[in-house]
Amino acid sequence: MNRRMIKLLLFLVAIGISTILIFRENETKPSKATGIKQDQNVPLPTELHPIVKERSDQLVQQAAKKGIVVLITDGFRSVDEQNTIYEQGRTTEGNIVSNAKGGESYHNYGLAIDFALETPSGNVIWDRQYDGNQNSKADWSEVVKMAKSLGFEWGGDWKDFKDYPHLQMDFGLTIADLQNGQRPDESSNVADTK
Incomplete structure (x- = not known):
């Protein structure tokens, strides 16, 4: 082979290797549409993690024993649902309720819930001072205390954006x-139940 053919062959091999490397790198880069790193081997969840679901149910039951009706108002959210919530107060009407885009919320991985309280008349409220069971303690604070004992982290403890x-x-x-594809084990132990 002459030198010109060898150079051409080396050039084509270099282009082939570069193309493979670029393709592999793009597989793990964040998607501009969703903000989630693409990992074809680890699918996104489609429901609450079993332990989060179990502890949510326990929270509702424990609160009921204290005369507090807790409603789980939100659990798992798809990336599209999260993006819609993120747009509220930005490009759509309403107040800003989330700083997390799709793929940036624990809801998108089945690891978060939102709650509210229900009054005896059936009204759903988010009043943190309400004392429906009339024990001189705010029901909201009682629920948060129970949730923490079950292993939940509370968004009200956050420094920048109180949720x-x-x-x-x-x-x-x-x-x-x-986002990189790690998932908790379905039998992970987060806290001893009380």
């Missing part, structure tokens, strides 16, 4: 971990 109805279990995983 009072929000409860989540991260199982030691960050949003970046979840």
Whole structure:
């Protein structure tokens, strides 16, 4: 082979390798549409994690024993649902209720719930001072205390953006971990139930 053919062959091999590397890198880059890193081996959840669901049910039951009716108003959210919520107060009407785009919320991974209280007349409220069971303690604070004992983190404890109805279990995983395909084990232990 002459030198010109060898150079052409090396050039084509280099282009082929570059194309493969670029293709592999793009597989794990965030999608502009969803903000989620694409990992074909780990699907996104489609419902609440079993432990989050179990602890949510326990929270409702424990609160009921204290005369407090807790409603789970939101649980798992799809990426599209999260993007719609994120747009509220930005490009659509309403107040800003979330700083998390699709793929940036624990709801998108089945690890978060939102709650409200129900009054005896059937009204759904988010009043953190309401004392429906009349024990001189705000029902909201009682529910948050129960939730924390079940292993939930409360959005009301956050420094930058207080999300009072929000409860989540991260199982030691960050949003970046979840975006990279890590998932909690379905038998993970987050807290001993009381």
